[in-house]
Amino acid sequence: MRTVHTDLPATRRLILRGAGAIALTGLGIMSFGIAPVFAAANDKYPDDAFKQKGAADAIKSLYGRTAEPSDKVKLDAPEIAENGAVVPISVTTTLADVTSIAFLASENPNALAAVYRIPPGTLPNVANRLKMAKTCDVIVIVEAGGKLYSATKEVKVTVGGCGG
Amino acid sequence: MASTIRVRATSSGETTEVQVLIQHPMDSGFVKDAKGETIPPHFIRELTFEYDGKNVFIADWGAAVSKDPYVKFSFKGGKKGDDLKISWIDNKGETDTTTAKIQ
Known part of the structure; x- marks a missing residue:
């Protein structure tokens, strides 16, 4: 488990938060309404971007x-x-x-x-x-x-x- | 097994320069072997560097990173004798971690 910087500018990759423990944690937090929505936006492996031709x-x-x-x-x-x-x-x-x-x-x-x-x-x-x-x-x-x-x-x- | 990760982290006082060399095939999935069969993709996806409880550098890699990958970066701070933790995970879920002393 890695630590996550919460202070990174975070306008991207929200859509990519699919599977994985970190994303699940993030979704859990959001569902409780505390919502550091952008906290994990910059920390996901950009799967889709690597698949583009x-x-x-x-x-x-x-x-x-x-x-x-x-x-x-x-x-x-x-x-x-x-x-x-x-x-x-x-x-x-x-x-x-x-x-x-x-x-x-x-x-x-x-x-x-x-x-x-x-x-x-x-x-x-x-x-x-x-x-x-x-x-x-x-x-x-x-x-x-x-x-x-x-x-x-x-x-x-x-x-x-x-x-x- | 010996670690797949070789690190050199050198503090100049203000900044620490980190060089890392990892033993990994980094198979792209586009190469065929001698029998003409495609070698399935096998590459490191994420490489993280942690110092003093914080990530100082994170690499997201695709299959186009060379075999036995090398990367160099620098961060502010870092004291001689302190630990720098390096971990990778590949597309098959294999991982390795090592801790290096900053020199």
Whole structure:
């Protein structure tokens, strides 16, 4: 059982609170009318978003709106990835009040690769390694102060890492 | 069994940098084996980092995260010698947890 931050901005994913102990707890609380309705909104695994095929659909499912490109989001990815199975990608941003960072690869079978939840006090810098099926855009979405900002970079993939 | 999680958490005084490497196949479900049979999806869904009773970082992962995943982040605070608890759960319900000392 994990502890849940109750102070995260929480306008999304309410609809995704389906199964699971945390959701059940939340529903129980709501039914008693105490209703910290938004408490668990930001803490559920975004199942539907990961199932979307395209990047736009995944972003919509995850956040319910679109992002605007921002030069304050710095995406670091290789120009050419020789091995699509392991593509090092990192992001840093100077934006304040970042609550989450999402990584997408537009041509992967499911575009959404990873979402990181950033509680207050954690720095908005993340590095990870992703699989890419083929040459395509890597998109990073930064959720900051309730708004979405994005950065995009094309990564050329020599050997795909998703189709085997 | 040895832990699947290797952690390096280093405090610089103001912030703590955390690097983690996990042994996990992260099978996407799109790859076929030598016999042409699809290898079913098997990947970590959630990875949480807890410090001082609070989550400092939560990763929601899909199947597109590389095999033996690596992630790096930093958070404010964190004292040398304190514990950082790391847990993951995958799509089959398997889990692992470890506690690392901040260096």
